[in-house]
Amino acid sequence: MKELDDIAIRIAGANGDGIETSGEVLARVLKSAGYNIFAYRSYQSIIRGGHVWYQVRFGSRELHSFKDKADILIAINQDAIDNQIDHLSNDAVIIYDSKKMSIDKYKDRKIRFLDIPMLDISIENGGDPVLRNIVGIGAALRLCNVDISYLNDYITKRFSKKGETVVNNNISCAREGYSRATPLFNVKADPKVKDLYLINGNEALALGAFAANCRFYAAYPMTPASSILHWFAANADKGIVVKQTEDEIAAINAAIGAASAGARAMCGTSGGGFSLMVEALGLAGMIEVPLVVVESQRAGPSTGLPTKTEQGDLLFVAHASQGDFPRVVMSPRSVREGFYMGAQAFNLAEKYQCPVIILLDLYYSEHMRTISIDNLDIKIERGKLIKEKSYNGRFKRYSLEEDGISYRSIPGTPGLEFVAPSDEHDEYGNLISDYYAGIDQYVELRRKMHEKRMRKIDTMIKQENIFKPEIEKEGDIYLVTFGSTTESAREAIIEFEKQSSYKIGLISFPYLLPLDKDKTRDMLKDKNLIDVECNYSGQLAQLIAANTGVVIKDSIRKYDGEAMTEQYIIDRLNQIVKR
Amino acid sequence: MIQELQFSYRSDQKPVFCPGCGDFGVTAAVIKALTDLKIPRHNVVVVTGIGCSSSIAHQFATYGIHSLHGRLLPVAMGVKLANPKLTVIGAGGDGDGYGIGLNHLIHTARRNFDLTYIVMNNEIYGLTVGQYSPTSLKGMKTKSSPYGAVDNPVNPIALAITAGATYVARGFSGDIPHLAELIKNGILHKGFALIDVFSPCVTFNNYNTYDWFRERIYKLDSSNHNPKDISKALEKALEFPNNGIDRIPIGLFYEADRPTYEEEDITVSKMSVSEADKPSRELIEEILSRYR
Numbered sequence: 001m002k003e004l005d006d007i008a009i010r011i012a013g014a015n016g017d018g019i020e021t022s023g024e025v026l027a028r029v030l031k032s033a034g035y036n037i038f039a040y041r042s043y044q045s046i047i048r049g050g051h052v053w054y055q056v057r058f059g060s061r062e063l064h065s066f067k068d069k070a071d072i073l074i075a076i077n078q079d080a081i082d083n084q085i086d087h088l089s090n091d092a093v094i095i096y097d098s099k100k101m102s103i104d105k106y107k108d109r110k111i112r113f114l115d116i117p118m119l120d121i122s123i124e125n126g127g128d129p130v131l132r133n134i135v136g137i138g139a140a141l142r143l144c145n146v147d148i149s150y151l152n153d154y155i156t157k158r159f160s161k162k163g164e165t166v167v168n169n170n171i172s173c174a175r176e177g178y179s180r181a182t183p184l185f186n187v188k189a190d191p192k193v194k195d196l197y198l199i200n201g202n203e204a205l206a207l208g209a210f211a212a213n214c215r216f217y218a219a220y221p222m223t224p225a226s227s228i229l230h231w232f233a234a235n236a237d238k239g240i241v242v243k244q245t246e247d248e249i250a251a252i253n254a255a256i257g258a259a260s261a262g263a264r265a266m267c268g269t270s271g272g273g274f275s276l277m278v279e280a281l282g283l284a285g286m287i288e289v290p291l292v293v294v295e296s297q298r299a300g301p302s303t304g305l306p307t308k309t310e311q312g313d314l315l316f317v318a319h320a321s322q323g324d325f326p327r328v329v330m331s332p333r334s335v336r337e338g339f340y341m342g343a344q345a346f347n348l349a350e351k352y353q354c355p356v357i358i359l360l361d362l363y364y365s366e367h368m369r370t371i372s373i374d375n376l377d378i379k380i381e382r383g384k385l386i387k388e389k390s391y392n393g394r395f396k397r398y399s400l401e402e403d404g405i406s407y408r409s410i411p412g413t414p415g416l417e418f419v420a421p422s423d424e425h426d427e428y429g430n431l432i433s434d435y436y437a438g439i440d441q442y443v444e445l446r447r448k449m450h451e452k453r454m455r456k457i458d459t460m461i462k463q464e465n466i467f468k469p470e471i472e473k474e475g476d477i478y479l480v481t482f483g484s485t486t487e488s489a490r491e492a493i494i495e496f497e498k499q500s501s502y503k504i505g506l507i508s509f510p511y512l513l514p515l516d517k518d519k520t521r522d523m524l525k526d527k528n529l530i531d532v533e534c535n536y537s538g539q540l541a542q543l544i545a546a547n548t549g550v551v552i553k554d555s556i557r558k559y560d561g562e563a564m565t566e567q568y569i570i571d572r573l574n575q576i577v578k579r
Numbered sequence: 580m581i582q583e584l585q586f587s588y589r590s591d592q593k594p595v596f597c598p599g600c601g602d603f604g605v606t607a608a609v610i611k612a613l614t615d616l617k618i619p620r621h622n623v624v625v626v627t628g629i630g631c632s633s634s635i636a637h638q639f640a641t642y643g644i645h646s647l648h649g650r651l652l653p654v655a656m657g658v659k660l661a662n663p664k665l666t667v668i669g670a671g672g673d674g675d676g677y678g679i680g681l682n683h684l685i686h687t688a689r690r691n692f693d694l695t696y697i698v699m700n701n702e703i704y705g706l707t708v709g710q711y712s713p714t715s716l717k718g719m720k721t722k723s724s725p726y727g728a729v730d731n732p733v734n735p736i737a738l739a740i741t742a743g744a745t746y747v748a749r750g751f752s753g754d755i756p757h758l759a760e761l762i763k764n765g766i767l768h769k770g771f772a773l774i775d776v777f778s779p780c781v782t783f784n785n786y787n788t789y790d791w792f793r794e795r796i797y798k799l800d801s802s803n804h805n806p807k808d809i810s811k812a813l814e815k816a817l818e819f820p821n822n823g824i825d826r827i828p829i830g831l832f833y834e835a836d837r838p839t840y841e842e843e844d845i846t847v848s849k850m851s852v853s854e855a856d857k858p859s860r861e862l863i864e865e866i867l868s869r870y871r
């Protein structure tokens with residue numbers, strides 16, 4: 001038996017083979033066995049056929065990314081072997097079914113094959129072909145020296161509603177698979193895991209938002225943001241208004257309406273839907289409504305690769321909509337951070353009365369991992385929301401305050417009525433776009449009103465002290481990242497430093513806009529930097545250059561639709577340090 | 580003081596409408612309806628889009644959101660769902676509601692939110708200085724249709740009825756008491772109310788003038804119409820010059836009693852989320868425990 005820190009098991013087949021469900025079962029079972037989990041799937045924009053896989057990486061320490069090369073493959077069809085054979089580690093094992101698949105082509109490979117009649121076993125035990133996945137999972141667990149009781153317990157819990165027969169069939173299949181393998185690997189369990197949660201990025205974000213009193217979510221279905229909609233819909237009975245709208249235009253405008261009425265409101269989409277939301281984003285900026293927008297990126301442009309990941313929308317969300325207005329763009333670097341950012345976004349939106357964009361990507365949204373959430377005391381900060389005013393006369397909703405933040409009221413509050421206009425306006429909200437535009441006094445007022453809004457940027461930078469990168473680790477060379485790529489970089493650094501004398505540092509950007517230019521520049525200057533991001537043009541590097549003048553020359557970029565992996569970073573790091 | 584002010588609905592803002600614009604009549608009718616209903620003004624939200632008529636939001640001393648072109652219905656929906664206790668009135672023009680925002684009209688109608696939507700229909704784009712609109716009659720000559728509009732006009736009444744609106748009426752800003760009554764009943768009606776209003780543009784539409792309407796309109800009442808009968812309502816909706824019938828009914832076309840969206844939504848039926856405190860720590864822990 002070989003002792004390992006972590007193992008990646010991949011189950012692969014076609015759409016409709018139950019690959020995703022089986023992968024989740026495997027992840028939950030391994031979590032219950034006391035392992036840290038990082039699970040990710042690859043799929044396509046079709047409902048049947050094609051090639052899909054689900055990888056569960058489990059280990060004795062916290063895992064930050066999925067593995068390029070799996071150690072065990074459960075092959076559900078021939079395609080699975082043919083497509084995956086080059087994506088396996090050197091001493092990998094393939095569990096396959098020789099009655100359905102052939103390995104003749106691969107006889108001279110070092111890879112080991114374990115032949116199990118998975119389909120026959122499933123037919124003997126109830127006849128549902130999906131059960132062959134359980135046979136494979138049973139065998140894989142045995143290979144990893146994991147006790148079968150964890151699988152049996154999970155099956156009993158998960159399928160008991162479906163009746164005893166279903167449970168028994170599943171357990172028999174698991175046992176058949178288990179008995180046909182022998183232990184080859186062993187990973188030490190981690191006692192801390194029992195206190196962790198196994199959750200995916202979108203779920204963590206939605207839960208964090210709800211914990212911070214997000215009570216309104218509007219969306220039009222779009223991968224990879226749809227599971228946020230599903231989460232809210234499933235939890236609507238806890239007091240959340242969830243509206244699936246006719247399009248993303250309606251979704252964001254409805255969220256603006258709800259936020260104007262005083263609810264903590266959010267809408268979510270991917271890049272294509274965000275394109276439709278752009279006009280209303282500016283409305284939120286102009287009428288100073290606290291709005292939270294989630295944008296989970298997929299590979300573009302246009303429809304692009306709907307089931308593949310990218311970080312190609314950073315500059316788009318940073319600049320979207322006409323004119324200048326303050327906005328926050330934040331991007332969680334890990335699922336755990338996603339929970340807290342989901343909560344924090346609402347405080348920022350309400351304190352600074354501006355749109356807050358949470359930028360995710362498919363990889364973040366869809367991977368599931370074990371995380372700790374230790375602090376549940378979510379603070380609610382509503383900023384300058386008032387119930388009465390201290391002066392006579394009409395309420396000045398857009399009063400020219402020094403810090404740029406005017407007092408806000410919500411409908412239902414007597415004496416604080418006002419009209420929120422998308423046109424430029426005076427302190428009361430009266431239009432200055434019609435009669436008055438161009439008249440000296442109003443030219444001046446427009447300037448002041450515009451400066452008032454824009455002043456919120458300086459105010460939030462000063463008050464929050466968060467709008468700068470984080471130097472997570474010092475080194476001879478620094479990887480510079482944002483969003484989910486950060487986790488891959490963390491993992492790459494751990495592995496790289498095992499093989500190299502170079503110390504690799506990590507500078508990551510949880511907040512992309514606004515940026516404290518001076519502090520950011522000070523943190524970046526005079527360092528060897530490598531820009532690491534999942535897009536073609538280096539959008540983070542462009543944003544950094546525009547804000548600080550620091551130009552990052554070296555880069556590691558990926559735009560093939562697959563996530564940034566530790567191995568991809570390590571290979572390129574090696575090339576860069578050799579120069 | 581506040582007590583009295585609660586029921587004074589007119590703002591101190593000078594209207595931007597041209598002298599003679601039909602939107603003056605609509606302003607007066609809305610104020611009359613609110614005055615009759617005595618809804619405290621802080622509980623009223625007027626949501627408008629963009630266009631001459633949408634600036635009507637500034638004529639009222641209520642809460643208001645003067646939003647984007649064509650998007651007032653989704654904004655109004657958001658306000659209503661977050662706080663169903665508010666009286667939410669949408670108001671805008673025909674370009675706003677029947678052109679760029681038509682999609683939202685159909686979906687808002689079928690969901691039957693308790694909203695009142697007033698469309699000031701002048702068959703022209705006024706604010707952009709005179710192009711043909713979705714309700715311009717075929718053949719109408721405008722700056723953007725010098726040879727006559729080729730498009731057939733939208734029939735908002737028929738559209739709203741078939742989409743599922745539960746109160747569909749048409750008024751004329753030349754008859755304020757009649758219009759005010761329609762608006763008042765629209766607000767009282769539980770469900771989505773569309774009130775299409777002929778509101779002449781005296782500056783850019785010299786075809787559909789007050790006189791043009793006066794010559795053709797007649798009122799629907801119990802003697803000539805049953806608004807509970809959907810086929811009759813559709814028949815009346817088709818009475819329009821572009822269908823070869825040179826008379827136009829105004830009044831209540833259709834009225835139905837159906838549960839509102841708010842009554843059927845699992846959350847909105849129970850609470851105003853805009854007033855909710857943050858979920859308890861226990862609840863969050865309970866949800867989290869599912870991921871253990």
Ligand code: SF4
Pocket residue numbers: 595596597599600601602631632701705706779780781782783
């Ligand atoms: S242009 Fe026409 S619609 Fe606009 S305010 Fe003048 S009369 Fe009214």
